[in-house]
Amino acid sequence: MADVVTTPARAGGSYVEWSAVFAGGLAASAISFVLLTAGAAVGLSLVSPYGAESYPKTAATIAVFWSIAVPILSFLVGGYIAGRMRHAWADASSEEVQFRDGMHGLLVWALGIFIAAMLAAMATGGAVRTGTSVASGAMSNESVAIAPVIDTMFGAATPALPNTEAPGTPPAAAAEAGVRASVLDADARAMVARTLVAAAGEGKLSAAQKRTLAEIVSARTGLTQAEAERRVDQAFTDGMEAIETTREAAVLVALVTVTALLIGLLAAWYAAKNGGRHRDANIPARLVLSFTPTRRSPL
Known part of the structure; x- marks a missing residue:
């Protein structure tokens, strides 16, 4: 008996759905911008020219925490959106579907970094800096x-x-x-x-x-x-x-940024896989938490 080869439904086509990737990337960039703006406002509120009203160490600690938390949260949301908005595939195993969903999360992460880099380049007035x-x-x-x-x-x-007051000048x-x-x-x-x-x-x-x-x-x-x-x-x-001191501060900023972005990559991958799983299982997306009230027994 000859082996039967099953041809996938989308043979030769791309499995990347850029519309979902762009939706997740734009959402991640917008959330990141809003949260960073809020963090800057909180940081400025903790720094004052008056010593009794200034808390520079607290502001620095919050800045480090916020710099790590914002990319993670942003890419969690962006990755979930990409995985949830993507079309379902019936021609692949569950492991392959999870991998493809995770790759969409990775693309959301890459797009978010690209948008941030372009905005930073526009702010500094140049897109490319030579050596x-x-x-x-x-x-x-x-x-x-x-x-x-x-x-x-x-x-x-x-x-x-x-001497501007000298006579004759x-x-x-x-x-x-x-x-x-x-x-x-x-x-x-x-x-x-x-x-x-x-x-x-x-x-x-x-x-x-x-x-x-x-x-x-x-x-x-x-x-x-x-x-x-x-x-x-x-x-x-x-x-x-x-x-x-300046060099150490620059190294610390670079390490915090790299750590936050790498954790953001894992967050986007994980969230995209979960978004795809919720899509395939038809699990409703809830924006609010629901609580079941408990009844009190009569005294």
């Missing part, structure tokens, strides 16, 4: 981290501005000279920041870098060369600590 721009961004973050260190290194001294010329002084000071601060960041990357401050920075500090503060060098040494030590 050079990434490196520039990292150096910019380090420069921001050591900005207070540079302020301390220069002390309370400010660059000498022209035209107001326009005085204003132009003041602008030039400010620009020169900004350039000097930028050079100091670049030098400190470069030295931090090498792990040490060379003699030439130390001498150059000390000359700049001495010229703008009136300190002697030896005193300026001591300030430079202290600024380098403080700058290394500030950059290390």
Whole structure:
């Protein structure tokens, strides 16, 4: 007796139903946006310029928890919608149906991340960042981290501005000279920041870098060369600590984000499989919990 080969009803066709995937992905993105907005509002309510009304540690703890909980909840809902809205298949075993439902949850997860990445790219003004721009961004973050260190290194001294009250000085010329002084000071601060960041990357401050920075500090503060060098040494030590703190914070944010997204993937897969099971078993979807009242026995 010859074997009979059964041809699936959808041979050659795609088993991916993009309408269900897009429905789940859009729902997950919308829920994530709403919950993150609410979390930002709660976080801002816990931070205040008044010490008695500010709870920064509590706000940081809630931020970490919320960053993990929001993707999980969003992808749970999005995956369930995709699995529930997909058409039923009669040409596959239950294990194959569960796998296909789970794959729809994975696609919801991928679509949600793609939408979030596109929104982030639009917010920053570019869709793709090259290696050079990434490196520039990292150096910019380090420069921001050591900005207070540079302020301390220069002390309370400010660059000498022209005397606008001097007789015979035209107001326009005085204003132009003041602008030039400010620009020169900004350039000097930028050079100091670049030098400190470069030295931090090498792990040490060379003699030439130390001498150059000390000359700049001495010229703008009136300190002697030896005193300026001591300030430079202290600024380098403080700058290394500030950059290390910034690096640790960036690593923590990256780890929390990756953990939340990976758990969100598992949540979307699990929810899509359950959505498909509820669809095939005709289990009604309930948005509210129903409670059966209990009768009290008469006294």
